[in-house]
Amino acid sequence: MRKEPRQARSRATVETIVEAGARILSNEGWAGFTTNRVAELAGVSIGSLYQYFPDKLTLVDAIRSQHLDDSMAAMRSLPAGEITPADFAVRLVEAVVAAHSVHPGLHRVLLDEAPSSEEYRNPESKFEIEYLSYFANAIATHGNRSPNAADQIAGRVLSDAIDGVIHNAARRGAIHDQAMHKELVRLITLYLGATGQVLGDS
Amino acid sequence: MRKEPRQARSRATVETIVEAGARILSNEGWAGFTTNRVAELAGVSIGSLYQYFPDKLTLVDAIRSQHLDDSMAAMRSLPAGEITPADFAVRLVEAVVAAHSVHPGLHRVLLDEAPSSEEYRNPESKFEIEYLSYFANAIATHGNRSPNAADQIAGRVLSDAIDGVIHNAARRGAIHDQAMHKELVRLITLYLGATGQVLGDS
Amino acid sequence: MRKEPRQARSRATVETIVEAGARILSNEGWAGFTTNRVAELAGVSIGSLYQYFPDKLTLVDAIRSQHLDDSMAAMRSLPAGEITPADFAVRLVEAVVAAHSVHPGLHRVLLDEAPSSEEYRNPESKFEIEYLSYFANAIATHGNRSPNAADQIAGRVLSDAIDGVIHNAARRGAIHDQAMHKELVRLITLYLGATGQVLGDS
């Protein structure tokens, strides 16, 4: 960001802009996301927007950062161990669905459509790493071991699979479909229960 | 299309344009997909592009149609029954990876970013229906029954999960990662083997 | 024209093109008059059109020439003298209305909207001169004298007034309105009857 806002008023302005941007990004996609529209929805002049965000990329990065922070916070608050795979899966799906409820399209737009400064693009980004290790950890925990290389990969596959299901549901406006939730839970539970086993060993 | 190409020359031009469009859509996303860029990459004038495609939407629909046809053809050539879940999963992953190999980002861009004429947008589209029933069928087959309502949902979840894994791999440029393939195969196999069972029954 | 058509077939082609052009010009105005559209309506290829007309201006000039020839022919066939002003006015209005009946908007488009090569633009054009002298003559005849300078001006005013009435009627699609015809006849009759008189002398 161009300028760290010192005063409370400025901080509020920045938040308003980020929130307006998130709403537009979610509802209209990257194509409908114009700086003038964001400023208008936020109720500030276009000049003010550029006071806080030197360009569009910086703004979208701020929105992304905010969104990923929120998502990670939701995941971190989940209990990792001390819980059966089935219960964990239920809580996980709840958390992911909740994270997508505020701005249903936002996650996908931020990851797929919107361009981003290097920081978020590469697979080594702070968020990717934390996100991934969260899943690797969960898998290892339910396999009663500490995370190994295979768990990293399994974690990625699991998180991407969940992402795919949720994302496509969001696209159809069916993010709260209970039957879908149940099936997704079943998929996760199966995977968690069986990871690390050589297939067919059960 | 605006005009049926009569001569061989023009048929070739149309193919070149569609191919160039697919490439750009795949590499740059919807935002980078400009008609002038497509024409340039195709090596034809902008006028030629508009001779065959009355507008951008029609062009993107042609690309989508081509891509989905190819994808469905790949799936249809898979053996459905007479094969163990594990073997089926291996072949399925191979087919999906192959379909994404030519233009890695194309599938997601076409489904998520690019606008489209009604035909493809709604969930009742010819392709969605065939795609979905393919998965419902596979699940039912491996459960030794004919497809029921639950299989429809399971089919959607499975196909969306696979989609998520493949898409994110494509985003990272890791679509040919063998370890990922193996994990994905395991996920599918588990799900196919257990679908229809009440969880915990195994 | 680029090429004098020698054979009957060529002459027919040229006529078809001119007729198609007149129709489009009349129905769609200058803005809708594109060479490709004319060729299509005429049922010839765009290449053939350019075989006979080196450019758009030449084509529009051919249409104009044809139209003005037709119009003049209609006027020339009117009896000039040996007839009361009232009867002359009736016949004149009939002729003018008839000339506008085939392609109602054509006259205006050709004179106002469509650009033209110098030949038609300037007031000394062959057609303007003949047209004008026709009216000057009519006025002089009904004033029992040979045409003088004042008659030239009166002729212009009369022909322009008639043009205005007919043109605006065409615009409203009311070119066959009998009440309007009657009023126009009255206007012409009054003017013919009084021209040359010092106003107030009657």
Added chain:
Amino acid sequence: MRKEPRQARSRATVETIVEAGARILSNEGWAGFTTNRVAELAGVSIGSLYQYFPDKLTLVDAIRSQHLDDSMAAMRSLPAGEITPADFAVRLVEAVVAAHSVHPGLHRVLLDEAPSSEEYRNPESKFEIEYLSYFANAIATHGNRSPNAADQIAGRVLSDAIDGVIHNAARRGAIHDQAMHKELVRLITLYLGATGQVLGDS
């Protein structure tokens, strides 16, 4: 208009654009009226033009509105009764000529060539109605009666005749020709004096 200009600066910009548009429309006709040319002549960027006019049609409507307002104002300031037909005719011609002096071709271009939003197109438009009833009124007044149906038609014929004479004079660049003015005055006077009479009654 897209945006109400708040500051004095922007109000001036809008006026400049409308004026430039009128000039171009008058000199070059609808075909030469391009938004980029208007912006250039107005000395503003194309972006500024679109800040105030969402599209070309809105701009041309603004020009038309302005022009018709001006024209009506000129007519309304004329004394209707208490004046001989001849004097009235003189004043009328003066007013019409004055209205066409600033932008000679504008009136016809606006009415004939330029497309317009519904408001102006149909014969029931506010302007058409007022314009027409003005002439019907004038005719009735000079016939010492209140306007009847026949006066409506006569009004239309008279106004269209005047329009034709003025327009064609403008086309020839001869709008200030005194001899023409005199003849036109005579035409109007005759018509006003005789309207309502059965022809031949004088």
Added chain:
DNA sequence: GATGAATGAGTATTCATTCAT
């Protein structure tokens, strides 16, 4: 600081015209 007027490069699309077949 805040405002919003102004900028202009960029994008979709049209159409007169050329030329290989």
Added chain:
DNA sequence: CATGAATGAATACTCATTCAT
């Protein structure tokens, strides 16, 4: 000669960004 595929300059309009007030 006829065809129609190909060309590209021109046109309406958008939107990120700047800067005078």
